Amino acid sequence: MMKKLNLILLLAVISAAGLYLLKSHAAESATFQVAEFATIRWEGRENTHLIRSNGKVEKLKPLFERFPRPEGGVDERTYYLSLAMNAMAREGYDFAGMTQDQIVMRRAIAR
Numbered sequence: 184m185m186k187k188l189n190l191i192l193l194l195a196v197i198s199a200a201g202l203y204l205l206k207s208h209a210a211e212s213a214t215f216q217v218a219e220f221a222t223i224r225w226e227g228r229e230n231t232h233l234i235r236s237n238g239k240v241e242k243l244k245p246l247f248e249r250f251p252r253p254e255g256g257v258d259e260r261t262y263y264l265s266l267a268m269n270a271m272a273r274e275g276y277d278f279a280g281m282t283q284d285q286i287v288m289r290r291a292i293a294r
Contacts, residue, residue: 216292221276223267223286225260233267243267 219236223243226232233241243263252262264286268278276288 218289218291220279221271221288221290223264223271223288225264225284225286228259228263231263231267233271246270 221236222234224232224234228247229244231243231247233243235241246266247263250266252259268286268288271288274290276290279287279289281287
């Protein structure tokens with residue numbers, strides 16, 4: 184009788200431990216977000232802007248004015264969007280995708 188009781192008790196403890204270890208855990212309460220995105224919107228050299236993940240919009244004209252486009256047939260749009268992408272890369276962003284007039288950049292969020 185004692186062996187049977189010990190066996191039942193042992194099985195109950197093993198079952199409880201197994202359930203505890205296998206139960207699913209909820210997402211962290213603070214945040215589950217692992218990345219943030221920023222969009223560079225091309226609207227010409229004068230009006231191109233950056234939309235950050237917090238909703239802040241920055242005109243890129245001051246950046247473009249620091250780097251005048253070289254002579255010799257360099258495409259304006261390509262030149263200035265490359266400058267904008269490199270500025271974002273220095274902040275830890277990577278290229279994520281693009282459309283005709285927008286470039287999306289992605290940055291991992293530190294946990």
